[in-house]
Amino acid sequence: MFYVLVGFSFIVLIDIVPIIKRRSWRSLAALLLVFIPALAFALLLVTGVEVPSSLKFLGDVLKSLGLSY
Amino acid sequence: MRIDKGQISTKKFIFSIICYIQASAMLTSFITAIVYQDSWLVILFGMIVCVPLIWLFNSLMVAFPDMNLIQILNKVYGPVAGKVIGAGYIWFFLTLSSLNLMDLGDFTKLTFMDEMPLLVLALMCVIVTSMVVRKGIKAVAWYSSMFVVVAVAILVISILLLLNQMHYENFLPTLHLSVLDYVQGTHIILTIPFGELVAFLMITPNVKISRENNRKHLFTGFIVGGLTILFAVVRDVAVLGNTIDMFTLPSLVVIRLVRLGEALSRMEILFAIVLIILLFFKIVFLQYVTVIALAQLFNITSFRYLALSVGALMVAYGMTLYPNVVVHAASGREIIPFLWTLFEILIPLLTFIIAKARKLPGKKEAR
Numbered sequence: 420m421f422y423v424l425v426g427f428s429f430i431v432l433i434d435i436v437p438i439i440k441r442r443s444w445r446s447l448a449a450l451l452l453v454f455i456p457a458l459a460f461a462l463l464l465v466t467g468v469e470v471p472s473s474l475k476f477l478g479d480v481l482k483s484l485g486l487s488y
Numbered sequence: 489m490r491i492d493k494g495q496i497s498t499k500k501f502i503f504s505i506i507c508y509i510q511a512s513a514m515l516t517s518f519i520t521a522i523v524y525q526d527s528w529l530v531i532l533f534g535m536i537v538c539v540p541l542i543w544l545f546n547s548l549m550v551a552f553p554d555m556n557l558i559q560i561l562n563k564v565y566g567p568v569a570g571k572v573i574g575a576g577y578i579w580f581f582l583t584l585s586s587l588n589l590m591d592l593g594d595f596t597k598l599t600f601m602d603e604m605p606l607l608v609l610a611l612m613c614v615i616v617t618s619m620v621v622r623k624g625i626k627a628v629a630w631y632s633s634m635f636v637v638v639a640v641a642i643l644v645i646s647i648l649l650l651l652n653q654m655h656y657e658n659f660l661p662t663l664h665l666s667v668l669d670y671v672q673g674t675h676i677i678l679t680i681p682f683g684e685l686v687a688f689l690m691i692t693p694n695v696k697i698s699r700e701n702n703r704k705h706l707f708t709g710f711i712v713g714g715l716t717i718l719f720a721v722v723r724d725v726a727v728l729g730n731t732i733d734m735f736t737l738p739s740l741v742v743i744r745l746v747r748l749g750e751a752l753s754r755m756e757i758l759f760a761i762v763l764i765i766l767l768f769f770k771i772v773f774l775q776y777v778t779v780i781a782l783a784q785l786f787n788i789t790s791f792r793y794l795a796l797s798v799g800a801l802m803v804a805y806g807m808t809l810y811p812n813v814v815v816h817a818a819s820g821r822e823i824i825p826f827l828w829t830l831f832e833i834l835i836p837l838l839t840f841i842i843a844k845a846r847k848l849p850g851k852k853e854a855r
Binding site for chain 2: 426427435437441452454457464470471473475482486487488
């Protein structure tokens with residue numbers, strides 16, 4: 420958990436702080452769109468929570484439609 | 489609006505395509521487990537079936553020379569539907585990046601660092617790839633020519649050194665499987681290495697290319713890349729025969745068999761290094777494409793700030809995709825070809841048809 424938070428703090432310092440200083444809100448929105456899920460996935464992984472696989476879910480959907488070998 | 493102002497030469501463009509296809513050499517096990525010694529035939533079928541697809545990608549590049557895929561979608565489907573489909577492509581590119589990153593981690597664990605956690609390997613890789621992506625397309629494509637030359641040299645040397653272990657009988661019997669097996673194999677080869685070239689539609693504005701000569705570059709890259717995969721599989725089948733399906737990495741096993749005295753043995757290390765380099769290139773390219781697609785969707789030019797966060801998401805998301813290599817391979821054989829067909833064939837085809845019907849781009853926009 421500690422290392423994850425340290426790693427993401429680096430991203431905040433390197434990328435998010437300069438964007439806020441430039442007041443580029445559109446860039447901030449784009450960055451947060453990937454930063455927040457990345458942080459959420461990372462925290463879930465380190466706390467041992469099993470995250471469902473999106474590809475497994477889509478695979479099950481395709482199988483139910485008969486689209487698989 | 490061009491996100492990345494950098495441009496690459498046509499030569500770098502061709503080498504990037506070759507490098508991108510060669511990086512999929514590891515995934516030949518998806519087909520060898522289905523069509524055994526006929527794998528080379530399936531790759532040949534796949535290359536032939538892929539020609540209209542490459543023509544389709546080329547036609548989109550020629551019709552919209554100053555637009556990347558996300559811009560083309562916005563133009564053809566309108567701002568709302570275009571952005572929704574564009575978001576789908578961002579997911580597609582991100583998933584491809586994550587899958588290749590996990591492949592690289594698994595392969596490195598298998599060959600060099602069996603006790604190193606996958607997470608650490610993926611993180612180390614992503615830190616470097618993010619640094620490259622921040623520099624733009626020029627840095628991404630810079631070493632592609634060198635990577636291709638090294639990969640082709642290793643392929644040629646390995647074929648020459650394995651000539652004494654190749655047997656014509658290993659290709660027999662031919663065409664003895666059911667038609668469905670060949671269809672499945674061709675579908676896999678069409679969607680997994682070749683169809684993924686759709687990612688190159690994202691860098692169309694960054695290639696110094698004339699409208700007239702555009703066609704031959706994509707085809708040249710595709711044919712050379714496809715032929716190197718074909719020759720690698722022919723070599724593997726000639727040495728291993730129908731036992732090829734027993735190995736997750738047939739090329740690694742085959743090159744391990746090279747033995748010319750004490751000096752020339754354990755050559756698989758060269759193959760492993762080359763494959764890691766090629767996979768690294770593919771990850772860098774796909775991460776770059778993901779970043780550019782995201783920047784395009786939000787209409788921003790400062791794409792460099794997105795690289796690290798996309799890299800972090802690639803690692804965290806990649807860890808959730810498949811629990812192990814076996815599940816990944818099964819999914820690659822049974823499900824992924826159908827899923828990727830949507831992004832690699834159906835949407836580009838529909839886009840092309842609608843663009844033609846709407847007479848897009850208009851005369852003013854065409855270069």
